[in-house]
Amino acid sequence: MKTMESSPLSGDKHAPILQLRRLSVGIGERRFCRDLDLTLRPGERLAILGRNGTGKSTLLSVLTGLRAPLTGEVHLAGRPYAAFSARQAAQLRGWLPQAQRDAFASTVLETALIGRHPHLDRWNWETEDDVRIARTALTAVGLDGMERRDVQTLSGGERQRLAVATLLAQSPRLFFLDEPSTYLDLKHQIAVLEIFAREARERQAAVVMVLHEPALAARFCDRALLMYGDGCVDTGSIAEMLTAERLSALFEYPLARTECGGYAGFIAQ
Ligand SMILES: Nc1ncnc2c1ncn2[C@@H]1O[C@H](COP(=O)(O)OP(=O)(O)OP(=O)(O)O)[C@@H](O)[C@H]1O
Numbered sequence: 001m002k003t004m005e006s007s008p009l010s011g012d013k014h015a016p017i018l019q020l021r022r023l024s025v026g027i028g029e030r031r032f033c034r035d036l037d038l039t040l041r042p043g044e045r046l047a048i049l050g051r052n053g054t055g056k057s058t059l060l061s062v063l064t065g066l067r068a069p070l071t072g073e074v075h076l077a078g079r080p081y082a083a084f085s086a087r088q089a090a091q092l093r094g095w096l097p098q099a100q101r102d103a104f105a106s107t108v109l110e111t112a113l114i115g116r117h118p119h120l121d122r123w124n125w126e127t128e129d130d131v132r133i134a135r136t137a138l139t140a141v142g143l144d145g146m147e148r149r150d151v152q153t154l155s156g157g158e159r160q161r162l163a164v165a166t167l168l169a170q171s172p173r174l175f176f177l178d179e180p181s182t183y184l185d186l187k188h189q190i191a192v193l194e195i196f197a198r199e200a201r202e203r204q205a206a207v208v209m210v211l212h213e214p215a216l217a218a219r220f221c222d223r224a225l226l227m228y229g230d231g232c233v234d235t236g237s238i239a240e241m242l243t244a245e246r247l248s249a250l251f252e253y254p255l256a257r258t259e260c261g262g263y264a265g266f267i268a269q
Contacts, residue, residue, distance in 0.1 A: 012204030015078060016041050017092075017174045018063070018207045023072035024231075025055060025062050026196065031051050031231035035072070038225070038235060042173065042204035045197070047217035047224045047238070051251060055209045057098060057178055064095045070189030076174070090118035097105035100180055102151045102161050109147035111162055112138050114244065120228040130169075132145035137168035139197055142188070155162075164192055168199075169194055176200065177209035201224040214255075218242050226250050242266075 018040040027034045032055025040046055061067040063074055065081035073080060076092055084092070089093050094115075102111075113126050120126065126134075138144050141161035146154075151187040154162060160183040167175065175196060181189040197220055199205040211217045217224055217238065224241035226234040228250065234241060244257040247266055254269040 009124070013042060013204065015076055015243070016075075018214065019073075019075040020063075021060070021073045021180060022076070023074065024070040025056075025057060025059050026070050027164050030229075031070075032056070032227060032229065032235045034231045036233060036235075039076070040174075040206045040208065041115070042206055044198050044223060045200050045209070045213050045221040046124060047221035048211055048227060049212075049214060049217060049224060049228035051252060052230060054227045056227055059093075059212060059227070060176050060178050060208070065089060066095075087118050087128040090170065090172070091178060092172055094167045094170045096163055096175070096180055097176045098182065102159075105150050105152055107144060107147060108138065108149045108151060108154070109161055111132060111151050112165045112169050115166040115171075118170060121200070123243075133171070133241050134165070134169045137165040138162075140168060141165045141192065157185060157188060159182055161188065161192065164195065168195065171203075173205055175207045175209075177207065179210050179212065181213065210245040214242055214247055214266045215264060218266075 016039045020036050020038040023036040024034045050056050059113065060068065062069050065074065075090065076084065081089060113130060115133060115137070116126055120130070120180065120199065135147070137143070138147065141164050143158065143161055143165060149164065151159065164180065180192055184192060193216060195202040196207050196209070198209055209221065222238055224236065224238055226241055226246065234246070244255050244266070248255045255266045256269055258265045258267055
C-alpha cells in the first residue's frame with residue numbers, strides 16, 4: 001500500500017480502539033454527557049439512542065475528532081487525535097454523517113473512490129487496486145452497474161448507500177455512523193446494518209452507530225449508550241439497556257417489548 005506515513009496502528013489487535021476518559025460534551029449551557037468513561041474494543045458495536053436533540057450527533061462529532069470536548073479526552077488506538085495526521089486518523093476512523101452534500105457533479109465511482117484517499121500518497125492517483133476496492137464496495141450496497149451515474153441524479157436511498165460504499169472503501173478500523181438507516185427501505189436498512197456487523201465479525205472493526213429504532217440496536221449491536229439530554233447517560237450491554245422500562249423513560253413514551261423469531265421488538269403503547 002502506498003502510504004507516506006507509518007501506520008497509525010499498534011501491534012496489539014485486541015487493544016482498545018476508542019477510549020473516552022471523563023468526557024464532557026455540550027453546547028452553550030447545555031450538557032449532553034458529563035465525565036463519561038467508555039472503552040470500545042475491536043469487533044464491538046455500540047448503539048447510541050436518545051430523543052431528538054439530546055446530543056447524539058454532537059457527541060459523535062467529538063468522538064470523530066471534529067469538535068473539541070468541553071473537558072476530558074478521546075483516545076483512538078491509545079493516542080489522542082492530536083497525535084495523528086489527518087491522513088492517519090482517516091485510516092483509523094471513518095464517519096457516515098446524517099446528510100450527504102454534493103456541491104459538484106461527480107460519478108458514483110469517483111465518489112466511492114474518495115474513500116481511498118487516506119490510503120494514497122500525496123502525489124499518486126488511484127491504482128487499479130483502489131478501483132477494484134471501490135467497485136467491491138459499490139457491489140456490497142447494490143450499486144454495481146451505476147458507476148457512471150452522476151451523484152446528483154441519485155435518489156435519497158441510493159445516495160445513502162453510496163455514502164456507505166465510500167466508507168467501506170475507506171476501510172477504517174472504527175466506524176462512526178450517524179443514523180445509517182436514514183432514507184433506506186426496510187430491506188436496505190437490514191442489508192446495510194448486516195454489512196457493518198460483518199465488518200465487525202470478519203475484520204474486527206468497531207462500530208458506533210446512532211439509531212432511532214431500538215429493535216435495530218438490539219439486533220445489530222452488543223452495547224448501548226442511552227442519552228437523556230440533560231447530561232445523564234446510561235451505558236451497558238444491550239440486554240441490560242434495552243428493557244421496556246428504560247426505553248420508555250428514555251423516549252418519554254410507553255413501550256412494550258416483544259420477541260419474534262429470536263429478535264426483539266419495541267411497540268409504542
Ligand atoms: N451550533 C449550535 N448552536 C446552538 N445549538 C446547537 C448547535 N448545534 C446543535 N445545537 C443544539 O444541540 C442539541 C443537540 O443537537 P444534536 O444534533 O447533537 O442532537 P441529536 O440528538 O443528534 O438530535 P436528532 O435525533 O434530532 O438528530 C439540539 O437541541 C440542537 O438544536
